[in-house]
Amino acid sequence: MKFSSDDLTALYLTLELAATVTLILLLLGAPLAWWLARTQSWFKGPIGAVVALPLVLPPTVLGFYLLLAMGPNGPIGQVTQSIGIGTLAFTYPGLVFASVLYSLPFVVQPLQNAFEAIGDRPLEVAATLGAGKLKRFFFVGVPMAKPGFFTAAVLGFAHTVGEFGVVLMIGGNIPGETRVVSVQVYDHVEALAYGQAHQLALFLVLFSFAVLLLVYGIQRNSYRMLFRLNS
Amino acid sequence: MNSAANQISAKLNYSFLENNQRKFQLDIDLDLPSKGITAVFGESGSGKTTLLRCLAGLEKGARGVLRVKGEVWQNERFTMPTHLRKVGYVFQEASLFPHLNVRENIKFGLRRITGDKNKTRYRQVVEQMGLKKFLDNHPNELSGGERQRVAIARALVVEPSVLLMDEPLVALDANRKREILPYLESLHETSELPIIYVTHSIDEVARLADYMVVMREGRAVGQGILSDVLEDTSSPVFLGEDMGVVIEAKVVERDSHWNLVRAEFDSGHLWVRDTGDKFGKKIRVRILARDISLALTNHSDTSIINRLRARVVSINDHTDPAMLLVNLALGNTIVIARISKRSASQLKIESGIEVWAQIKGVAILR
Numbered sequence: 001m002k003f004s005s006d007d008l009t010a011l012y013l014t015l016e017l018a019a020t021v022t023l024i025l026l027l028l029g030a031p032l033a034w035w036l037a038r039t040q041s042w043f044k045g046p047i048g049a050v051v052a053l054p055l056v057l058p059p060t061v062l063g064f065y066l067l068l069a070m071g072p073n074g075p076i077g078q079v080t081q082s083i084g085i086g087t088l089a090f091t092y093p094g095l096v097f098a099s100v101l102y103s104l105p106f107v108v109q110p111l112q113n114a115f116e117a118i119g120d121r122p123l124e125v126a127a128t129l130g131a132g133k134l135k136r137f138f139f140v141g142v143p144m145a146k147p148g149f150f151t152a153a154v155l156g157f158a159h160t161v162g163e164f165g166v167v168l169m170i171g172g173n174i175p176g177e178t179r180v181v182s183v184q185v186y187d188h189v190e191a192l193a194y195g196q197a198h199q200l201a202l203f204l205v206l207f208s209f210a211v212l213l214l215v216y217g218i219q220r221n222s223y224r225m226l227f228r229l230n231s
Numbered sequence: 232m233n234s235a236a237n238q239i240s241a242k243l244n245y246s247f248l249e250n251n252q253r254k255f256q257l258d259i260d261l262d263l264p265s266k267g268i269t270a271v272f273g274e275s276g277s278g279k280t281t282l283l284r285c286l287a288g289l290e291k292g293a294r295g296v297l298r299v300k301g302e303v304w305q306n307e308r309f310t311m312p313t314h315l316r317k318v319g320y321v322f323q324e325a326s327l328f329p330h331l332n333v334r335e336n337i338k339f340g341l342r343r344i345t346g347d348k349n350k351t352r353y354r355q356v357v358e359q360m361g362l363k364k365f366l367d368n369h370p371n372e373l374s375g376g377e378r379q380r381v382a383i384a385r386a387l388v389v390e391p392s393v394l395l396m397d398e399p400l401v402a403l404d405a406n407r408k409r410e411i412l413p414y415l416e417s418l419h420e421t422s423e424l425p426i427i428y429v430t431h432s433i434d435e436v437a438r439l440a441d442y443m444v445v446m447r448e449g450r451a452v453g454q455g456i457l458s459d460v461l462e463d464t465s466s467p468v469f470l471g472e473d474m475g476v477v478i479e480a481k482v483v484e485r486d487s488h489w490n491l492v493r494a495e496f497d498s499g500h501l502w503v504r505d506t507g508d509k510f511g512k513k514i515r516v517r518i519l520a521r522d523i524s525l526a527l528t529n530h531s532d533t534s535i536i537n538r539l540r541a542r543v544v545s546i547n548d549h550t551d552p553a554m555l556l557v558n559l560a561l562g563n564t565i566v567i568a569r570i571s572k573r574s575a576s577q578l579k580i581e582s583g584i585e586v587w588a589q590i591k592g593v594a595i596l597r
């Protein structure tokens with residue numbers, strides 16, 4: 001397999017984007033998932049639904065509204081302009097922001113499931129041993145949800161690699177800035193360069209397969225571990 | 232500090248919907264001693280566990296006043312969160328952290344403080360619960376009894392003001408129970424730590440408790456020193472076949488020929504089976520009401536060894552219409568006999584008369 005330099009730039013950009021987004025998502029998603037898993041608040045339902053929205057919305061819809069919001073007259077655009085960084089549309093930071101929203105459910109839901117599986121008891125034990133809210137999260141919640149973190153990271157990363165519609169709507173097609181692999185494949189096809197499209201596409205297929213294989217392997221192990229602990 | 236300030240005093244009220252249907256109300260007013268084991272006894276669903284959870288601050292809806300050894304844990308304006316209460320809690324299932332080994336589990340509560348005092352404390356607790364050889368094991372490699380010992384060590388190491396135990400033996404089989412009871416007894420003997428011990432087993436109460444609270448439908452329907460509660464036949468403590476009293480005695484004489492020892496208590500003595508206890512050893516024995524029969528004269532032509540002079544204090548109804556419960560005073564010690572109404576009538580048993588109590592069985596509890 002031999003990639004052109006444009007292809008390599010797109011690949012590199014994609015990996016950088018996915019890594020950044022995954023990191024941000026784990027940092028934001030963990031507290032959010034923890035809250036969703038533990039709260040009995042009335043807001044649990046609505047917030048959970050908002051988090052899950054990107055699962056059902058066409059990416060173009062999400063991209064369209066983000067484009068409006070990030071524009072010079074949109075609420076996000078107003079904020080970014082007032083702090084002097086211009087507007088986010090068609091920039092790499094804008095792409096990161098959009099991708100975080102787009103991949104949010106893929107990180108929050110596995111984490112929420114993992115946190116819910118812990119149950120109340122270990123946290124009650126920790127409280128009787130003098131652990132406050134933060135300590136319970138860091139010393140009981142996070143380590144006991146370790147398999148969930150792994151799944152969340154892999155899914156968040158893979159899903160960001162795979163996005164297309166949102167990128168096209170708010171990122172456009174700027175080489176080295178917003179042109180990710182999925183867009184590059186699209187460009188090759190448009191130019192009828194099927195050979196080059198094939199190379200990148202096949203690479204993505206193999207990459208995705210490997211990732212999913214890894215996730216399912218780990219999940220089976222973690223189920224087994226849970227089972228053993230309960231017996 | 233006066234004794235009241237040392238006590239655990241709880242006036243708590245908590246109502247909630249059980250399984251989202253039946254309203255359950257816990258409404259208690261307790262003054263518990265500041266040392267020794269207090270057994271909270273009652274059938275399942277009587278609110279024992281809920282009481283314990285309220286004491287630990289695990290039930291957010293609980294209202295009232297809770298004072299532990301002079302420290303306010305809860306009043307009308309303030310509720311101290313669980314993690315600030317100096318409480319040790321041992322749950323029914325050991326609930327060890329599965330991601331930590333035994334050492335890390337025990338040290339969990341110590342992670343914020345370091346120092347020589349903690350090291351000593353840690354070593355002492357590991358020693359007392361016999362956990363030295365398990366320190367590197369993970370919880371899933373231990374037996375149920377071993378896991379529960381780790382849970383007890385983990386609760387003890389933070390030096391709580393009170394140790395709450397929620398049926399710690401209920402999930403264990405008979406052998407594991409026998410294995411863990413000596414650890415509880417050693418804890419009882421070596422420390423001043425008050426222990427509130429929830430159980431529905433009268434055997435555990437008789438063996439371990441100094442003080443007893445009887446729960447029914449969310450209320451404490453009886454509380455007091457163990458022997459007082461057990462000998463109160465008019466109280467709502469229904470024990471059926473298990474009705475009986477507990478007596479503290481001391482081994483004073485050995486009859487090695489017949490394998491018996493003489494155990495002396497406040498107002499008499501009993502011959503019991505020799506279980507190898509040394510002279511002076513304090514033992515606790517239990518005499519069931521169904522194992523005491525009454526006679527008007529001292530019969531020597533009977534197989535019953537323990538025949539004691541007693542005075543009838545009171546006669547009470549039994550739930551079985553054919554039977555009566557007779558409270559007998561052996562000096563200062565009260566025992567209960569269960570006899571049939573017909574025998575009582577034939578022998579003309581009434582308050583104040585002197586009888587001979589024939590004690591068929593004496594169980595040595597410890």
